[in-house]
Amino acid sequence: MSKYPFQEIETKWQAYWEKHQSFAVTEDENVPADKRVYVLDMFPYPSGAGLHVGHPEGYTATDIYCRFLRMNGYNVLHPMGFDSFGLPAENYAIKTGTHPRATTEKNIENFRKQIKSLGFSYDWNREVSTHSSDYYRWTQWIFLQLFKKGLAYESHTPINWCDQCKTGLANEEVKEGKCERCGTTVVRKNIRQWVLKITEYADKLLSDLDSVDWPESVKSMQRNWIGRSEGASVLFPVDGLDEQLEVYTTRADTLFGATYMVVAPEHPLVAKLTTESQKEAVEAYLEASARKSDLERTDLAKDKSGVFSGSFAINPVNNKKIPIWIADYVLISYGTGAIMAVPAHDTRDWEFAKKFGLPIVEVLKSEVDVQQEAWTEDGIHVNSSFLDGLNKEDAIAAMLTWLEEHKLGTKAVNYKLRDWIFSRQRYWGEPIPLVHCPTCGTVAVPEEELPLLLPEVTSYEPSGTGESPLAKIDGWVNTTCPVCGGKAKRETNTMPQWAGSCWYYLRYLDPNNTKEFVSKEKEQYWMPVDLYVGGAEHAVLHLLYARFWHKVLFDLGVVSTSEPFKRLVNQGMITSYAYQRKDKSLVPTDMVEETSTDVFVEKATGEQLERVVAKMSKSLKNVINPDEIITEYGADSMRMYEMFMGPLEVSKPWATTGLIGVYRFLDRIWRLYDERPITDEPLGEELERTLHKTIKKVTYDTNTLNFNTAISQMMVLVNELYKVDSFPREVAETLVKLLSPYVPHLAEELWERLGYTGSLGTVAWPEYQEELTFDTQIEMVFQVNGKVRSKATVAMGMTKESALALAKEDEKMQSWLAGKTIVKEIVVPDKLVNIVVR
RNA sequence: GCCGAAAUGGUGGAAUUGGUAGACACAAGGGACUUAAAAUCCCUUGCUCGCAAGGGCGUGCGGGUUCAAGCCCCGCUUUCGGCACCA
Numbered sequence: 001m002s003k004y005p006f007q008e009i010e011t012k013w014q015a016y017w018e019k020h021q022s023f024a025v026t027e028d029e030n031v032p033a034d035k036r037v038y039v040l041d042m043f044p045y046p047s048g049a050g051l052h053v054g055h056p057e058g059y060t061a062t063d064i065y066c067r068f069l070r071m072n073g074y075n076v077l078h079p080m081g082f083d084s085f086g087l088p089a090e091n092y093a094i095k096t097g098t099h100p101r102a103t104t105e106k107n108i109e110n111f112r113k114q115i116k117s118l119g120f121s122y123d124w125n126r127e128v129s130t131h132s133s134d135y136y137r138w139t140q141w142i143f144l145q146l147f148k149k150g151l152a153y154e155s156h157t158p159i160n161w162c163d164q165c166k167t168g169l170a171n172e173e174v175k176e177g178k179c180e181r182c183g184t185t186v187v188r189k190n191i192r193q194w195v196l197k198i199t200e201y202a203d204k205l206l207s208d209l210d211s212v213d214w215p216e217s218v219k220s221m222q223r224n225w226i227g228r229s230e231g232a233s234v235l236f237p238v239d240g241l242d243e244q245l246e247v248y249t250t251r252a253d254t255l256f257g258a259t260y261m262v263v264a265p266e267h268p269l270v271a272k273l274t275t276e277s278q279k280e281a282v283e284a285y286l287e288a289s290a291r292k293s294d295l296e297r298t299d300l301a302k303d304k305s306g307v308f309s310g311s312f313a314i315n316p317v318n319n320k321k322i323p324i325w326i327a328d329y330v331l332i333s334y335g336t337g338a339i340m341a342v343p344a345h346d347t348r349d350w351e352f353a354k355k356f357g358l359p360i361v362e363v364l365k366s367e368v369d370v371q372q373e374a375w376t377e378d379g380i381h382v383n384s385s386f387l388d389g390l391n392k393e394d395a396i397a398a399m400l401t402w403l404e405e406h407k408l409g410t411k412a413v414n415y416k417l418r419d420w421i422f423s424r425q426r427y428w429g430e431p432i433p434l435v436h437c438p439t440c441g442t443v444a445v446p447e448e449e450l451p452l453l454l455p456e457v458t459s460y461e462p463s464g465t466g467e468s469p470l471a472k473i474d475g476w477v478n479t480t481c482p483v484c485g486g487k488a489k490r491e492t493n494t495m496p497q498w499a500g501s502c503w504y505y506l507r508y509l510d511p512n513n514t515k516e517f518v519s520k521e522k523e524q525y526w527m528p529v530d531l532y533v534g535g536a537e538h539a540v541l542h543l544l545y546a547r548f549w550h551k552v553l554f555d556l557g558v559v560s561t562s563e564p565f566k567r568l569v570n571q572g573m574i575t576s577y578a579y580q581r582k583d584k585s586l587v588p589t590d591m592v593e594e595t596s597t598d599v600f601v602e603k604a605t606g607e608q609l610e611r612v613v614a615k616m617s618k619s620l621k622n623v624i625n626p627d628e629i630i631t632e633y634g635a636d637s638m639r640m641y642e643m644f645m646g647p648l649e650v651s652k653p654w655a656t657t658g659l660i661g662v663y664r665f666l667d668r669i670w671r672l673y674d675e676r677p678i679t680d681e682p683l684g685e686e687l688e689r690t691l692h693k694t695i696k697k698v699t700y701d702t703n704t705l706n707f708n709t710a711i712s713q714m715m716v717l718v719n720e721l722y723k724v725d726s727f728p729r730e731v732a733e734t735l736v737k738l739l740s741p742y743v744p745h746l747a748e749e750l751w752e753r754l755g756y757t758g759s760l761g762t763v764a765w766p767e768y769q770e771e772l773t774f775d776t777q778i779e780m781v782f783q784v785n786g787k788v789r790s791k792a793t794v795a796m797g798m799t800k801e802s803a804l805a806l807a808k809e810d811e812k813m814q815s816w817l818a819g820k821t822i823v824k825e826i827v828v829p830d831k832l833v834n835i836v837v838r
Numbered sequence: 839g840c841c842g843a844a845a846u847g848g849u850g851g852a853a854u855u856g857g858u859a860g861a862c863a864c865a866a867g868g869g870a871c872u873u874a875a876a877a878u879c880c881c882u883u884g885c886u887c888g889c890a891a892g893g894g895c896g897u898g899c900g901g902g903u904u905c906a907a908g909c910c911c912c913g914c915u916u917u918c919g920g921c922a923c924c925a
Contacts, residue, residue, distance in 0.1 A: 176922090217842050221920055224841060229924075249925060262925095298923060334924045341925085347839095348923050416924050536919075611849090644863075646851055650844085651918085658850065661863050664878095671878090700854085709852070712862035719862090722879085781858045786906045788858060826905050828857055836905045 004670040006634030010745040014119055022759050023078070023121040027525045031075040038077045038526045039066050040505055040565075042534025042542075045083045045497075046107035048092060051114040052616070053624045053642070053654060058533045058571040060639045061648050061705060063120045065531065067741035068702045070121075071765040077526050078121060079508035081128035082108050085136075086497040087165055087181065090428035090460055100428045100460065104131055114627065118635045119744050121761070126508045130500025135507060136430040137451035138517035139499050142549060144433060144444050145556055151197045152422070154442065157332075158266070158290075159421050161189035166462035167424045168193055170496065172225075172541045177293065187293050191466035194423040194432060194493060198548045202226050202415045204562075205547055214568040215649070218539045225540050227416025232400055234340065234409035236261060236313040239321055243269060245313055248335030248414055251342065252403065253395035255317045256384040257363035258340035259353070261324045262306065264332035265289045273324055275310025282307050282326060289328040297328050304329050304352045315340075316408045317385070317399075327352065335414050343374065350374035364392070420545065422496060427460035427469045429494030437481035437488040446482050454494075468492040501542050502549040505529055505564060517558075528561040533648075536570040543568070569705065572651035574642070576622035578614035581607060586614065588621040613653045624654050636743035637663040643707035643742065665715055666746060669739070672718065673750050676727040683728050688772055690720050691731055695768035698738045707742070714738060729754075734766045781832040782807040784816040800827040807833040 017023065039062050044055055059080075066078045089100040089107070096103075108129060115122075128135050146152045160169040164184035168191060173180045198205075206226045209219045231250035238245055245261060263270060265286050274282045285307040289297065306327030313324050329348055330339050343353035343360045350373070353360050363384045366375030381387040386402065387395040403409030423432065433445035433452040445452050455476040460469050470492040471477060481488035509522040543565070550564040579592045579600050593603050600609045616623045629638045641659040646652040683691065694717040701710035717735065721727065733754060740747035740760045751760045775796055780803060782790040790812040794803070804827050807813055813835070820837035827833050 175920095215843090217919080220842055224921060227921095227924065231925080247925080251925075304923085329923050331924065339925050346925070348925075351923090414924075416921095539920080644850090652850065655850065655864070657864050665863085668878095708850095709862080712852075715862055779858075783858090783906080786857095786904095791858075824905055826857090828906095831857055832906090834857085834905055 003674065004667040006636060006666075006745070007631075009749045010117075010119065010635050013745045013748045014116060016748070016759065017119075017121070018116075020759065021125075022761050023123050024125055025075060025077055025123050027522055028075055035074050036077075036526060037066075037069055037074050037531075038505075038529045039069070040078075040508075040529045040532045041080060042532070042538065043081045043083050043501070043504060044111060045086055045088070046104060046111045047088055048103065048107055050107075050110055051626050053574045053626050053629075054535070054571075055115075056118055056626055056638060057574055057642045057648075058535070059115065059118065059120055060642055061569075061571060061707065062531065062533050063118075063639075064643065064702065064707060064741040065705065066121055067744060067761065068765065070761055071737070071740070071763060073764075077126075077508070078123060079126040079128075080115065080120070080122040080124070081126075081504060081508065082111065082130065083497065083501050083504070084108060084129045084131040085429045085495075085500055087167075087426065087428070090426060093428070094461055099456075101131070104428075117627075117630055118639060121744070126511045128504055128507050128511050130504065131428075133451040133453055134512075134514075135504075136454075136500065138507065139430050139495065139503070140433045140445075140450050140452055141447060141517060142503060142553070143430075143495065143499070144447060144450075146196060146549075146552060147434065147444055149552065149556075151200065151552060153195055153197065154192060155195045155419075156190060156192055158188040158190050159193055160186045161191070161466075162186055163464070165426075166464045167426050168421055168466075170421045170498075170541075171418045172420075172544070177298065185293055188290070189466060191425070193421055194491075196420040196422045196548075198420045198545075199415060199417055201548050201551050202228065202417050204551055205417075205544065208547075208551075208563055212563050212568070213566060215536075215570055218536070218543065218568060218570065221539045222544055225417060225544065229414050229416075231412055231414065232396075232403060232409050233336070233412035234316070234403060236316060236340065238269075238273065238324070239312040239314055241272060241311065243272060245269065245324070245338050246336045247338045247340045248412055249340055251345070251392075251396070252399040252409070253381065253384075253387060253390075253392055254342040254345050254363050255315070255340065255399060256387065257342040257344050257361045258315055258322065259343060259359045259361055260322050260341045261313050262327045262330045262339050262341055262349075262352070263309075263324065264330040264337040265326055265328050266332040267326075267337045269338075270309070270326060273309040273311040273326075278308060278310035282309060285326060292328065304348070304355055306352060306356065308356075316406070317402075323358070325352075325356070333418055334416065344370040345375055347374045347376060363387075420548070422499075423493035424496050425466055425468045426462055426494055427454075427457065429496065430454070430499055431470065432491045432493050432495060434491040435479060435481055435488045436491065437484060437486060439486055440481050440483040440488075442491075443481060443483050443488075449482075452490075468494060470494070498542060498545045502546045503553070505532075505546075506553075506559065520558075520560075523558075524560050527559065528563060529565045529567075531567050531569065532565040533569045533571060535573070539570075569649065571648050572646075573615070574624075574645075575613050575651055575653045576616040576620070576624065577611050577653055577655070578620050578622055579609040580612045581609060586612075586620055588619065590621045616654075624656075629659065633659060633663045634666075634745075636746050637666055640666070640711060640742050644711045646708055648705055648707065662711075665718065666743060668718055668722070669735075669746070669750075672721060672727065673732065673753060678727050678729050678732050678754070680729055681726055683730060684724065684726075685776075687720060687724060687728075687731065689775065690717055691734060692768040692772040695734060695738065695766050696770075696773050699765070699768070702741060711742065714742075736760070737763060737766050778830050780806075780830070782810055782813050783832060783834040784813065785836055786834060789813055789816050796830055798830070800829060803827050803829070803833050807835065 041059050041062050066076045069076050084104050089104045092103055093100040160174050162169055162179040162184050164182045174186050178185055206228055229250055231248055232252040234247050236245040306325045309324045309326050311324045312321040315322050341349040343349040344362045345364055360370055362370045364379035365382050366379055368375050378392045381390050381395050387398055400411055431452050431454055435443050437443055455473050462469055477490050479488055479490050506518045509526050510518045513519055553559045554562050579587045587602050591603050592600050594600050600611055602609055641662040644662055694713050697713040698710045736747050736750045748760055777793050778796050780792050780794050781788050790810045804825055823838050824836040
């Protein structure tokens with residue numbers, strides 16, 4: 001196609017950087033604190049499929065930013081590693097009979113090669129992999145700190161279980177009742193598991209969100225997930241039993257309207273509350289709801305179900321006897337697992353009351369008949385004794401005072417956030433370093449014995465019974481108690497994939513430290529992470545878990561910041577085009593023909609199709625392979641195109657024609673330097689202005705991650721260079737510097753051709769002179785009543801008076817002003833004149 | 839249902855503070871070069887009325903504020919992402 005020898009250039013400079021360790025970074029104490037920057041990418045899971053086009057997007061963005069910062073005198077930490085424990089490798093191992101370590105390490109090698117082929121400026125000396133024992137030794141160490149702080153506990157309550165993955169899942173890993181990974185409907189299963197008390201940090205996790213520079217959407221997702229609510233805890237005595245039923249409510253003001261109570265089927269008082277006559281019905285109900293999946297239980301469209309326990313509670317505000325029901329629309333995991341039901345003003349309670357014929361009492365003046373539908377808006381209280389006449393807000397306050405005075409209830413705060421189900425019944429993860437001793441209980445493996453190595457096995461098949469594959473390895477399971485020396489058994493569950501990624505950003509700081517997970521000095525030198533770039537899919541999971549661990553480490557005094565990631569940016573997804581039939585079904589790309597511009601038809605039927613944007617998928621045959629793009633157009637084209645497509649944060653469709661456009665731009669640059677003699681003559685005025693405008697815009701836009709507009713400004717400069725004959729050295733050198741963060745290989749090569757030796761990486765970023773960016777002539781707009789009627793080219797800096805005079809003299813303006821009365825005159829200097837007439 | 843983000847030419851997208859809407863690129867059309875093609879270079883390109891000069895319309899929809907609105911305010915629609923019996 002052309003002469004631009006990208007393959008040769010890219011291989012050459014990648015080898016140069018590697019040989020000269022161009023991007024190795026040290027903790028140089030001479031660099032002032034505000035010039036130390038930590039720029040982090042979310043590290044990839046090294047899947048067998050290799051890098052997809054989404055990875056280079058975020059990685060290119062941070063690479064450009066890092067190279068830019070280095071040229072501006074910053075000491076930049078920019079590491080890369082691999083999130084290498086996890087299910088896919090294990091599942092692949094089971095299928096093929098190869099050890100997950102073997103496939104994982106092969107995949108890592110491939111990923112590393114692919115990442116390097118894009119010319120990113122990582123300090124590879126700091127690479128970490130979460131599956132290596134040097135690394136997971138410290139993951140285990142951190143777990144032990146949690147354990148010792150009482151933040152890890154064993155639980156037997158039912159958890160989310162995926163039958164396909166054969167493991168328990170955290171609440172965060174369940175999406176719409178299905179396993180996030182494989183889409184299998186999640187079932188409830190009673191198995192022993194380790195749980196981390198993330199709820200203990202709910203308040204801090206919530207309030208500290210205000211201190212970080214993160215996208216509002218991510219913060220709001222985390223706030224919703226934590227789900228703090230303020231309400232009251234109220235005690236209801238049980239009639240005829242020496243028990244009290246504690247409920248949580250955000251609507252204490254509606255207490256006079258509570259006509260029955262509901263406890264979850266798993267509530268500890270269920271057996272006591274059940275009377276002899278109801279026993280059979282209750283037992284049947286408990287069994288039925290235990291069999292239901294979470295999805296079935298929470299399906300909104302479904303009918304409410306429940307059963308009367310036989311017992312009654314006393315409503316403490318009016319001493320009325322109200323029945324206690326058992327129903328699975330009340331969740332054991334939220335609040336106290338019991339509610340007071342106010343059917344008149346709560347849709348769920350209303351549906352239940354209607355179905356089972358329970359009384360509905362209006363306590364808020366409603367605009368509807370509460371016997372016909374629930375009234376959930378605010379209103380004036382009625383039938384509520386001392387609350388009558390008050391609105392919701394005042395009534396809640398009044399009721400809280402009353403409850404506290406009578407010792408019947410207190411203010412309470414609840415969270416939707418649940419504790420983190422942390423154990424996995426699988427092989428390819430960090431072994432949990434605990435030992436079960438019949439005499440000493442559960443004890444920690446001594447820290448000096450870490451890492452507790454994952455045993456080599458020949459079969460990793462998960463049992464599916466809730467036992468980890470490790471449980472079958474007798475030689476490993478049977479051990480001695482570190483406390484009493486007696487016979488004991490190892491914990492056989494492993495950690496979830498999230499464990500390793502909870503703290504990897506800390507290990508990069510000090511990857512070879514064998515004494516500590518990170519040294520205090522290095523931690524203080526770099527932390528917190530100044531910029532963290534990655535996909536939005538981690539908004540809740542990884543980012544919440546990592547914040548939690550970091551806060552625990554902060555409380556332990558081993559890290560110095562309460563938040564790990566100061567600024568977060570989500571890169572948008574790179575989508576692809578797909579073709580849609582009238583019935584909205586999609587047609588694979590290879591079955592589509594473009595008959596004329598933007599007219600697409602299905603080859604087989606001739607049906608006209610609509611082009612839509614869709615996620616890349618194998619079945620649609622619209623997946624772009626980065627390796628092929630690099631081979632055909634080069635890494636520089638790939639990098640620059642992905643940045644040119646649009647703003648970093650939004651998702652945008654891949655178009656290879658667009659990539660070719662960027663390739664052509666690079667080729668034009670190449671030919672400029674290749675074919676034109678570089679002269680030492682001074683710049684023309686026009687060119688000088690464009691040059692300084694370009695420096696200004698590229699500097700500003702690179703710093704703010706607006707790469708697409710920085711690139712377009714460089715295109716403007718190159719277009720202009722093609723219009724003039726000469727190619728002054730000043731422009732030639734500045735352009736190379738501006739290009740270098742974006743297309744580092746090409747820039748290095750051109751820099752060398754300009755007569756320099758060594759890498760551009762440490763060359764100072766160009767500066768612009770503000771006064772040279774100003775136009776001397778500007779086009780002034782003349783408006784009448786806000787509509788553009790004429791324009792004139794005038795000198796910059798014209799006074800308001802002369803601009804107005806000029807507008808009035810203008811021939812076209814005069815025809816629009818003739819016979820009108822001037823009402824108002826507005827002059828925006830160097831922009832426009834607007835004359836308002838009547 | 840609730841929370842969040844968004845909607846601009848044929849397409850991807852620009853538009854620092856409210857001040858010329860459509861930068862830059864793709865696609866399309868035309869021209870130059872060539873025996874020819876490719877590559878390259880140059881020009882045109884929001885819609886519409888008009889021979890032209892020139893006019894009208896135009897940033898999802900309906901209102902509003904303003905001399906002036908893609909941008910601010912109110913009310914909708916649609917799309918995407920998240921949550922969803924959380925009391």
